[in-house]
Amino acid sequence: MDLKQLEYFVRVAELGSFTRAAIALDVAQPALSRQVRLLEVELRQNLLTRNGRGALPTEAGKLLLAHGRGILHQVERAREELGRIRGSLAGRVAVGLPPSLARVLTVPLMRAFRAELPDATISISEGLSVAMQESLVAGRLDIAVLYNAQPGAEIDITPLHEEELLLVRKRPPGLPEDPPPGPISLKEVAQLPLVIPTRPNAFRMHIESEVANIGSRLNIALEIDGVSAILDLVADGAGCAVLSRNAVLNSIRPSAFTTQTIHDPVLRTKVSLATSSLRPATLTQQTTLALIRRTVGEVVKA
Numbered sequence: 001m002d003l004k005q006l007e008y009f010v011r012v013a014e015l016g017s018f019t020r021a022a023i024a025l026d027v028a029q030p031a032l033s034r035q036v037r038l039l040e041v042e043l044r045q046n047l048l049t050r051n052g053r054g055a056l057p058t059e060a061g062k063l064l065l066a067h068g069r070g071i072l073h074q075v076e077r078a079r080e081e082l083g084r085i086r087g088s089l090a091g092r093v094a095v096g097l098p099p100s101l102a103r104v105l106t107v108p109l110m111r112a113f114r115a116e117l118p119d120a121t122i123s124i125s126e127g128l129s130v131a132m133q134e135s136l137v138a139g140r141l142d143i144a145v146l147y148n149a150q151p152g153a154e155i156d157i158t159p160l161h162e163e164e165l166l167l168v169r170k171r172p173p174g175l176p177e178d179p180p181p182g183p184i185s186l187k188e189v190a191q192l193p194l195v196i197p198t199r200p201n202a203f204r205m206h207i208e209s210e211v212a213n214i215g216s217r218l219n220i221a222l223e224i225d226g227v228s229a230i231l232d233l234v235a236d237g238a239g240c241a242v243l244s245r246n247a248v249l250n251s252i253r254p255s256a257f258t259t260q261t262i263h264d265p266v267l268r269t270k271v272s273l274a275t276s277s278l279r280p281a282t283l284t285q286q287t288t289l290a291l292i293r294r295t296v297g298e299v300v301k302a
Contacts, residue, residue: 003075005039008032009047009070016137017054018091024140054243069279078281090119091284096132096144096293099204099227099246101271104299105145105292112291122285126224129202130262135259136276142302143292147202149272158273158289160296165203166250166259168241170234185264187214191223191238195230206269207242214264231257242267246299271296 012032014020022029038049047061057065076091096107106124113122127135132144137154151157154157190211195206196286198220211218221239224230227247234241235256242262248254273289281289 001042002035002039003072005035006036006068006159007072010037010065010072011139012036012048012055013057013065016056028058071219072281073280089117089284089287091282092123093125093285093288094125094140094142096141097290098129098132098136098145098147099126100244101145102126104246104249105295108298109292109295110296111287113202117284117287117293122288124190130200133274136274137278139276139279142275142281143289144274145292145296146204146272146274147269149274151271155276155294156275156277160271160273160293161248162268162270163244165207165242165246165262166245167232167262167270168234168243169260170237171256171258181258181260182259185262186210186262187216187264187265189242189262190218193219195222195239195241196220197222197230198223201225203242203269207267210265210267244269
């Protein structure tokens with residue numbers, strides 16, 4: 001059995017599409033289809049049901065998928081063990097970060113990774129928590145930092161820390177930066193025109209849930225995804241926002257905004273590390289997990 005053919009099949013089965021798998025593997029779709037078909041011919045089994053919506057594993061395909069993940073993981077572990085003999089770990093790690101943290105985490109994480117894993121490669125992408133959780137299950141990501149992640153059969157969750165959410169407004173002209181405005185109640189926040197992400201953004205769902213718990217509803221002025229876009233609209237006077245302090249401090253012009261703490265109740269969002277429970281972490285991925293924990297700890301303390 002050819003390992004490349006096995007890898008191609010596993011990726012198609014995980015992503016449910018030859019098109020998506022070809023993009024993820026950076027190979028031409030006809031070549032991908034041909035290699036998977038050769039594997040089916042060798043095993044004398046139809047491994048995938050092909051239809052207009054994609055490709056789904058047959059019963060034989062599901063069995064090979066379970067074995068294939070384990071085989072590919074063991075091959076990766078063998079490569080890592082051989083790398084350790086040379087004195088360093090190798091391999092590739094795909095990490096997903098939420099936009100509000102990517103700006104502050106990407107550079108220090110890259111520096112730490114290059115220092116500790118010079119023979120390994122890392123790719124970092126931004127995404128919403130829901131989309132990144134799906135990417136973990138599908139195998140497009142190895143590690144993700146998620147907001148308010150819910151444990152599941154296919155995802156392992158490790159809490160990192162909690163972030164307080166603040167009310168963010170446009171700073172009026174001539175208003176000095178100090179002292180900051182006093183606290184504001186969540187009920188008052190709900191009455192303000194808010195620029196807020198669309199569902200199922202983790203911030204949006206958390207804020208709506210907390211507002212519903214106090215018997216109120218949000219006054220939504222605009223729905224838009226992307227922290228930078230939300231802050232641009234707040235700076236333009238389109239409304240207020242509810243974001244973490246890091247999101248404001250790492251914006252292009254933090255002085256353009258005022259922030260207020262929210263009480264009755266205080267809004268806090270949980271930040272967690274997530275990995276797929278379907279694929280055990282390699283040594284390189286385990287080292288990367290430790291680097292992310294350390295980097296997040298340093299950023300939070302700062």
